[in-house]
Amino acid sequence: MLILREAFYGTERFDDFAERVGISEPVAATRLRELVDEGLLVREPYREPGQRTRMAYRLTEKGAELLPVLAALMQWGDRWLQPDGAPVQLRHADCGKVVQAELRCAAGHPAPLAELDLTVGPGATVPATQDG
Amino acid sequence: MLILREAFYGTERFDDFAERVGISEPVAATRLRELVDEGLLVREPYREPGQRTRMAYRLTEKGAELLPVLAALMQWGDRWLQPDGAPVQLRHADCGKVVQAELRCAAGHPAPLAELDLTVGPGATVPATQDG
Numbered sequence: 454m455l456i457l458r459e460a461f462y463g464t465e466r467f468d469d470f471a472e473r474v475g476i477s478e479p480v481a482a483t484r485l486r487e488l489v490d491e492g493l494l495v496r497e498p499y500r501e502p503g504q505r506t507r508m509a510y511r512l513t514e515k516g517a518e519l520l521p522v523l524a525a526l527m528q529w530g531d532r533w534l535q536p537d538g539a540p541v542q543l544r545h546a547d548c549g550k551v552v553q554a555e556l557r558c559a560a561g562h563p564a565p566l567a568e569l570d571l572t573v574g575p576g577a578t579v580p581a582t583q584d585g
Numbered sequence: 586m587l588i589l590r591e592a593f594y595g596t597e598r599f600d601d602f603a604e605r606v607g608i609s610e611p612v613a614a615t616r617l618r619e620l621v622d623e624g625l626l627v628r629e630p631y632r633e634p635g636q637r638t639r640m641a642y643r644l645t646e647k648g649a650e651l652l653p654v655l656a657a658l659m660q661w662g663d664r665w666l667q668p669d670g671a672p673v674q675l676r677h678a679d680c681g682k683v684v685q686a687e688l689r690c691a692a693g694h695p696a697p698l699a700e701l702d703l704t705v706g707p708g709a710t711v712p713a714t715q716d717g
């Protein structure tokens with residue numbers, strides 16, 4: 454999760470992942486390989502002038518779509534585990550306002566817990582016995 | 586996480602947690618105790634007529650605020666790990682539309698990954714060397 458967070462922050466190079474997450478290179482290599490195997494990151498060679506070829510890691514679409522999970526977890530942690538508030542904040546580049554993960558229905562209404570129903574979805578394996 | 590999901594679904598009684606999550610009673614007891622210790626659930630005695638006193642578990646505010654994390658994780662799993670689509674769906678009780686976790690800024694704009702900036706927050710421990 455910390456490696457994925459770094460990937461969302463824009464980290465791509467192997468050395469930078471190990472250094473910024475604060476883990477050893479062997480551990481970073483193992484974690485990055487797991488994330489590649491899960492299809493969350495893709496491994497691409499790159500080469501800077503005069504250097505040997507190295508590996509970069511970029512988020513796949515599957516990986517990038519974890520952003521709402523990560524953002525929601527960050528905001529929860531900022532509220533409940535950080536007495537001084539958020540150490541970093543996501544902001545909307547266009548307007549500069551703080552970005553939050555929130556629940557909304559397809560009609561655009563904010564949907565707090567008290568207004569949620571749990572219903573059977575298209576992938577249910579057990580026949581529905583009731584609506585909702 | 587599966588126990589928390591059950592709590593969001595409305596499960597409160599010890600026996601129901603063990604049965605619905607599909608874990609043994611000792612495992613359920615341990616997991617529920619951990620969630621109580623973390624302040625995510627609160628343990629309350631209840632008594633049905635003619636029965637001995639039993640324990641119920643309800644989400645605290647700290648626990649309930651994990652809902653966007655859980656909803657975001659569910660929708661990611663539905664899209665990437667469930668070939669037949671979502672087995673269950675959250676819907677807005679008022680209008681019946683499907684509810685999703687999404688990123689929006691405080692001005693109400695949808696905020697996709699490409700439009701996000703990472704900025705120093707109020708709880709940062711290292712002095713900011715630049716804006717944004």
